[in-house]
Amino acid sequence: MTKVAFIELAYMVAVVLFILGLKGLAHPRTAVRGNLLGAVAMGIAIVATAFLKELNFMWVIGGALVGGGLGAIMATRVKMTAMPQLVAIFNGFGGGASVFVAAVELMQKGPQESTSALIAVGASGLIGAVTFWGSLVAYLKLEETWGGNVVYPGNKVVNVLLLVGSLALTGYIVHDPSAVWAYWVLVGLSTILGFGLVLPIGGADMPVVIALLNSYSGLAGAATGFILNNTVLIVAGSLVGASGLILTSIMCKAMNRSLANVLFATLGPSEGGPTADSVYEGKIKRTSPDELAMMLDGVRRVVFVPGYGMAVAQAQHVVRDLTHLLESRDVEVLFGVHPVAGRMPGHMNVLLAEADIDYDKLKDMDEINPMFSETDVTIVIGANDVVNPLARTDPTSPIAGMPILDVDKSRTVIVVKRSLSPGFAGIPNPLFAMDNTLMLFGDGKKALVELVNALKEN
Amino acid sequence: MEGMLLLMVFVLAIFIGFEVITKVPPTLHTPLMSGSNAISGITIVGALLVMSVETHGLVSQILGGVAVAFAMINVVGGFMVTNRMLEMFKRKD
Numbered sequence: 263m264t265k266v267a268f269i270e271l272a273y274m275v276a277v278v279l280f281i282l283g284l285k286g287l288a289h290p291r292t293a294v295r296g297n298l299l300g301a302v303a304m305g306i307a308i309v310a311t312a313f314l315k316e317l318n319f320m321w322v323i324g325g326a327l328v329g330g331g332l333g334a335i336m337a338t339r340v341k342m343t344a345m346p347q348l349v350a351i352f353n354g355f356g357g358g359a360s361v362f363v364a365a366v367e368l369m370q371k372g373p374q375e376s377t378s379a380l381i382a383v384g385a386s387g388l389i390g391a392v393t394f395w396g397s398l399v400a401y402l403k404l405e406e407t408w409g410g411n412v413v414y415p416g417n418k419v420v421n422v423l424l425l426v427g428s429l430a431l432t433g434y435i436v437h438d439p440s441a442v443w444a445y446w447v448l449v450g451l452s453t454i455l456g457f458g459l460v461l462p463i464g465g466a467d468m469p470v471v472i473a474l475l476n477s478y479s480g481l482a483g484a485a486t487g488f489i490l491n492n493t494v495l496i497v498a499g500s501l502v503g504a505s506g507l508i509l510t511s512i513m514c515k516a517m518n519r520s521l522a523n524v525l526f527a528t529l530g531p532s533e534g535g536p537t538a539d540s541v542y543e544g545k546i547k548r549t550s551p552d553e554l555a556m557m558l559d560g561v562r563r564v565v566f567v568p569g570y571g572m573a574v575a576q577a578q579h580v581v582r583d584l585t586h587l588l589e590s591r592d593v594e595v596l597f598g599v600h601p602v603a604g605r606m607p608g609h610m611n612v613l614l615a616e617a618d619i620d621y622d623k624l625k626d627m628d629e630i631n632p633m634f635s636e637t638d639v640t641i642v643i644g645a646n647d648v649v650n651p652l653a654r655t656d657p658t659s660p661i662a663g664m665p666i667l668d669v670d671k672s673r674t675v676i677v678v679k680r681s682l683s684p685g686f687a688g689i690p691n692p693l694f695a696m697d698n699t700l701m702l703f704g705d706g707k708k709a710l711v712e713l714v715n716a717l718k719e720n
Numbered sequence: 721m722e723g724m725l726l727l728m729v730f731v732l733a734i735f736i737g738f739e740v741i742t743k744v745p746p747t748l749h750t751p752l753m754s755g756s757n758a759i760s761g762i763t764i765v766g767a768l769l770v771m772s773v774e775t776h777g778l779v780s781q782i783l784g785g786v787a788v789a790f791a792m793i794n795v796v797g798g799f800m801v802t803n804r805m806l807e808m809f810k811r812k813d
Contacts, residue, residue: 280759281736281740283755283759284737284740284741284744284752284755284756284759285740285743287744287748287751287752287755288740288743288744288745289745290745290747290748290806290809290810291810293748293751293806293809294803294806294807294810296755297751297755297758297799297802297803297806298803300755300758300759300799301758301799304758304759304761304762304764304795304799307762307764307765308764308765308768311765311768311769312768314769315768315769315772315773315774316772316773317768317771317772317773318771318772318773318775318781318784321771321781321782321784321785321788322767322768322771322784322785322788324785325767325784325785325786325787325788325789325792326788326789326792328789328792329788329789329790329791329792329793329795329796330792330793330795330796331796332789332793332797333792333793333794333795333796333797333798333800334796334797334800336793336797336801337796337797337798337800337801337804338800338804340801342805345750345754345801345805348754348797348801349750349753349754349757352754352757352758352793352794352797352798353757353760355761355790355791355793355794356757356760356761356763356790356791356794358786358787358790359761359763359764359766359767359787359788359790359791359794360763360766360787362767362783362784362786362787362790363763363766363767363769363770363784363787365783366770366771366775366780366783366784366787367770369777369779369780369783370770370774370775370776370777370780376722376723377723378723378726379723472753473753476753476756476757476760479757479760480756480759480760482760482763483760483762483763483766484730486763486766487726487730487766488723488726488730489766490766490769490770491722491726492765492766492769493726493729494762494765495762495763495765495766496726496729496730496733497729497730497733498759498760498762499760499762499763500730500733500734500737501733501734501736501737501740501741501756501759502737502756502757502759502760503734503737504733504734504735504736504737504738504741505737505741505752505753505756506753506756508737508738508741508742509749509752509753512746512749599746599747601746606749606750606753607746607749607750607752607753608746608747608748608749608750608751608752608753609750611746611747611748611749611750612750612751612805612808615747615805615808615809616808618808621747621809624747626745626746626747
């Protein structure tokens, strides 16, 4: 068997293992093994490639040690609440790597490349640079070092011009493959495009942005595969591209908005909607941890509905204590998780898993909604727009038609919240004023610690 | 012709991706993202391919070295953090 055939075979094994690895993620029990299969596949692909050519070991090993070391440090140190930031920045590095691979290939072999490879060079530069800079902006926004969403007039027109410019430069590179400068100008335009696409978006729309950038990072890898005629790059890249696209579409559906609307429209408070005063005036009932402890005596089912506020307050561990306490009194405890709760897909589930809450108790929207009518107490912690009944009733509301968790159907709703301030959509929430709703004002963690203490004394 | 064949591979892989990934439950969407992130570190293969001893010029070597480093952050960091998360989902017996 020739060396090349042997390496192609190794690539095939790697591709199969990547697919089996992703298949493993279909269930929490098989997921750890699935991830390991993916890592083994990556190892096989790397070792096989290292045999193909005599490598420039100084730079390769140097780069691998620095990159591997940084990756390992970030992966071990990151807090679970900061996972969206980490995933955002990792997306960016994938895109950045593609930009440089395409650059080196063009500089080394430009004039010998086929037309399709040169088109792929342009695609790698474009998608890679957008992913890198877009992810960096997303990272800074999630870290909250960069507050506020920047919208400048003509933003969309500028973005379109940048895209057209990048495509034109790709055409120029095909025409004259020795024009390395054209590639760097293309990367420059794509850099501005990366900023222009992500700067206007923020807050609760972040899950969509991260999922989309995830998809781009895969597509950038696939594009480099087209430059190098390499199947493992194309397959692995397109698997990631597909994964990101699916998550993007799930997130958009969960907000009842189109992708174009998330990317290009700015969400603001609706004109003429009900004002906070008219919704809340005289109808808000407060409760205290002691009163709540008494109320929880003898109930059969309690559902927690966590939102981003739970992550901010780091309240997941006290929620676990509360869960165990209630379960020791034969109360059934479940969790209702909205698909866009938190700052990335599945964010809440990871936090609750970190706090040792069994994944069987985590129910998604379709599962939990029919159960609310048979729920004694629902406790909403740090969620707002995803439990706002206006989505069902007011067709003029900015969240109209968004599928929500029907917490208002449970016998009693407790909302743990600092104040009556609106959520990301900027509208009042009539849930807070309903007859069966009680507000427990305060920091999520502190309020629940007091509740746990009150329950223990009770 | 080879370009068309690669395009075929690309399209088929996207279909496989859709089939496999729609079966991932929402509970595991964050590990799915970080895990697929690690897989997008496959660009390491591309970085190795352009970093042979024949690669001449300091600029090319530096850019290639940076590409290796970026891709390795993705690979090592991605798989490690995914493993860390998935271990938390394991049932404690």
